Amino acid sequence: MVGILVYVLIFVLSLLLFITKRKGMKELYKRVELPPGSMGWPYIGETLQLYSRDPNVFFADKQKRYGEIFKSHILGCPCVMLASPEAARFVLVTQAQLFKPTYPKSKEHLIGPSALFFHQGDYHMRLRKLVQGSLSLDALRNLVVDISALAASALDSWIGGHVINTFQELKKFSFEVGILAIFGHLEIHYKEELKKNYRIVDKGYNSFPTSLPGTTYRKAQTARERLSKILSDIISERKEKRLLEKDLLGCLLNSKDEKGQVLTDDQIADNIIGVLFAAQDTTASSLTWIVKYLHDNPKLLEAVKAEQKEIYKMNGEGSQPLSWNQTRNMPFTSKIVLESLRMASIISFTFREAVADVEYNGYLIPKGWKVMPLFRNIHHNPEYFSDPHNFDPSRFEVAPKPNTFVPFGSGVHVCPGNEFAKLEMLIITHHLTTKFRWEVVGSQNEIQYGPFPVPLNGLPARFWKAQDN
Numbered sequence: 001m002v003g004i005l006v007y008v009l010i011f012v013l014s015l016l017l018f019i020t021k022r023k024g025m026k027e028l029y030k031r032v033e034l035p036p037g038s039m040g041w042p043y044i045g046e047t048l049q050l051y052s053r054d055p056n057v058f059f060a061d062k063q064k065r066y067g068e069i070f071k072s073h074i075l076g077c078p079c080v081m082l083a084s085p086e087a088a089r090f091v092l093v094t095q096a097q098l099f100k101p102t103y104p105k106s107k108e109h110l111i112g113p114s115a116l117f118f119h120q121g122d123y124h125m126r127l128r129k130l131v132q133g134s135l136s137l138d139a140l141r142n143l144v145v146d147i148s149a150l151a152a153s154a155l156d157s158w159i160g161g162h163v164i165n166t167f168q169e170l171k172k173f174s175f176e177v178g179i180l181a182i183f184g185h186l187e188i189h190y191k192e193e194l195k196k197n198y199r200i201v202d203k204g205y206n207s208f209p210t211s212l213p214g215t216t217y218r219k220a221q222t223a224r225e226r227l228s229k230i231l232s233d234i235i236s237e238r239k240e241k242r243l244l245e246k247d248l249l250g251c252l253l254n255s256k257d258e259k260g261q262v263l264t265d266d267q268i269a270d271n272i273i274g275v276l277f278a279a280q281d282t283t284a285s286s287l288t289w290i291v292k293y294l295h296d297n298p299k300l301l302e303a304v305k306a307e308q309k310e311i312y313k314m315n316g317e318g319s320q321p322l323s324w325n326q327t328r329n330m331p332f333t334s335k336i337v338l339e340s341l342r343m344a345s346i347i348s349f350t351f352r353e354a355v356a357d358v359e360y361n362g363y364l365i366p367k368g369w370k371v372m373p374l375f376r377n378i379h380h381n382p383e384y385f386s387d388p389h390n391f392d393p394s395r396f397e398v399a400p401k402p403n404t405f406v407p408f409g410s411g412v413h414v415c416p417g418n419e420f421a422k423l424e425m426l427i428i429t430h431h432l433t434t435k436f437r438w439e440v441v442g443s444q445n446e447i448q449y450g451p452f453p454v455p456l457n458g459l460p461a462r463f464w465k466a467q468d469n
């Protein structure tokens with residue numbers, strides 16, 4: 001009898017809660033309205049408008065027409081796009097708990113569902129600390145000499161005057177550097193196997209997600225299974241050797257949660273693939289843009305050369321390796337790096353999904369809608385960056401206004417690899433400008449999206465040793 005009464009009580013309380021909540025929601029819906037904007041055609045929405053031309057033109061046009069917050073409908077989802085620093089901060093920092101990360105399932109499966117960027121809450125925090133720890137300034141300090149050697153050998157392999165695809169070559173470099181940060185010095189046969197299979201996964205990532213035999217996506221799924229097996233072999237070997245390495249794999253293997261639980265091999269593998277994935281194309285396309293911006297701005301190139309040649313001379317014309325302290329003292333080149341990140345804004349926006357109805361600045365963001373902070377629009381707004389389409393590193397002589405410079409995102413998911421990426425950019429620039437000259441081939445101002453913006457055809461270019469002048 002008491003049991004039944006308890007059930008009835010719970011039912012009545014739940015009903016009351018539901019009614020109050022609905023009433024609250026109705027009031028919210030009465031008080032606030034959806035942002036302005038157009039939802040396009042039924043189902044396809046504005047997907048074609050977005051993908052049939054430069055996406056930046058789409059976003060810039062919308063902002064001109066509707067202001068800094070507007071709605072649209074792309075890839076089958078209603079969404080709210082946010083082009084102001086305050087709105088991006090609201091979604092990514094102050095009210096981050098109301099917006100969860102969201103990725104298509106097909107992509108989540110290829111990378112691995114336990115990779116940190118698909119998660120929120122305790123698991124995400126635990127993994128983030130581990131990834132951040134392995135990429136801390138202290139850890140990076142020990143990688144300078146090895147990254148520098150990889151940069152020198154990559155650039156040496158480009159010389160001779162034949163045309164190379166700069167982006168593809170830099171992808172190879174950023175993969176090698178990623179492997180270094182994750183595994184330290186990995187045996188060559190493991191590296192080759194990882195490279196071969198990762199390339200197939202990478203190709204499938206942006207393909208049409210059908211598992212029919214023979215499709216690019218299916219091949220990627222199979223290669224992803226092989227990657228798990230290779231990683232599991234590497235993990236077993238590490239466990240047997242009982243080494244306490246400080247690289248990412250070491251951090252993941254040694255981690256125990258408050259209950260003493262270690263991570264499973266699958267969780268470790270998903271996060272390793274996740275980090276490789278987050279690091280490779282992003283860094284390679286940013287590096288490609290630096291090569292282009294320096295090529296297009298001879299005066300700036302001369303100023304970078306002057307700064308880097310000083311360091312080169314101090315190192316006995318390159319007979320001693322570049323040091324960590326030297327990479328921390330490249331004031332002009334550092335501004336070139338920041339301005340390249342701003343100009344290229346290779347992550348033009350990110351996605352979240354509202355987990356509840358949210359009110360922002362008098363507008364409603366309905367539960368389940370996608371929310372897109374538009375980093376590129378912020379970086380190219382003349383209110384925050386004067387003459388924004390002009391490549392001008394001197395603008396970074398003063399710090400940008402708060403929340404207006406977010407090439408690495410912001411808040412709980414901000415890029416843990418940001419210092420690492422900037423270090424790679426400084427090191428490549430050091431070698432490039434002290435020992436090489438180059439010439440860009442063909443059309444120079446078109447951009448292709450794959451999905452990150454890269455100069456057309458990956459910036460075909462020829463490289464020579466500088467003394468061959």
Ligand code: HEM
Binds near residue numbers: 351
């Ligand atoms: C220039 C190069 C890079 C750019 C522009 C970049 C940009 C970003 C951005 C904007 C985010 C946040 C995405 C979001 O909030 O939805 C992010 C997240 C992330 N990045 Fe990077 N990134 C770069 C390089 C790297 C590198 C080199 C690594 C690792 C070695 C890395 C690892 C990650 C990881 C693991 C996350 C997910 C963090 C989380 O969810 O907590 N990134 N990156």
